[in-house]
Amino acid sequence: MTTVDLKVLDTRMAEQLPAYATPGSAGLDLRACLDAAITLEPGQTTLIPTGLAIHIGDPGLAAIILPRSGLGHKHGIVLGNLVGLIDSDYQGQLMVSCWNRGQTAFVIEPMERIAQLVLVPVVQAAFRVVDDFSDASQRGEAGFGSTGKA
Numbered sequence: 001m002t003t004v005d006l007k008v009l010d011t012r013m014a015e016q017l018p019a020y021a022t023p024g025s026a027g028l029d030l031r032a033c034l035d036a037a038i039t040l041e042p043g044q045t046t047l048i049p050t051g052l053a054i055h056i057g058d059p060g061l062a063a064i065i066l067p068r069s070g071l072g073h074k075h076g077i078v079l080g081n082l083v084g085l086i087d088s089d090y091q092g093q094l095m096v097s098c099w100n101r102g103q104t105a106f107v108i109e110p111m112e113r114i115a116q117l118v119l120v121p122v123v124q125a126a127f128r129v130v131d132d133f134s135d136a137s138q139r140g141e142a143g144f145g146s147t148g149k150a
């Protein structure tokens, strides 16, 4: 298991640090560090603090913030940026952009689990500029549905 430095920015979060819910969980739920409930109207997006900061430190890792499937599917609560990317050198508060893409208002309660954080491996590339690619691939320049639908 990898160790990541975590700062508790709001003392209330110390009791509810992110933890894997089951041994096989990929995601750690992030909670809304709010003083009072907020109502997210249909179509509205708001940035919600988590009360936590992490410093991943290793450029070979990053974290992504993803919606929780239950909130997204049943209530239309997803992310305003669709996916959040946490750089390995980011040391600020983890923020969750919550978007109500549904038709009804949704109330976010303080400390409610609103999204999930997944640590992922990253490969940083250096680019070598070439005039032509040396090996012609089977696909070539074809894309955007070129292999058909069914």
Ligand SMILES: O=c1ccn([C@H]2C[C@H](O)[C@@H](COP(=O)(O)OP(=O)(O)OP(=O)(O)O)O2)c(=O)[nH]1
Binding pocket: 065, 081, 083, 084, 085, 086, 087, 088, 090, 093, 094, 095, 096, 097
């Ligand atoms: O959902 C998110 C997405 C990003 N971040 C933080 C961590 C990330 O490392 C930083 C920058 O994110 P990103 O690179 O996606 O945003 P940007 O608009 O390109 O900002 P910047 O110019 O600061 O890189 O913001 C969050 O807290 N939550």
Ligand SMILES: [Mg+2]
Binding pocket: none
């Ligand atoms: Mg950026």
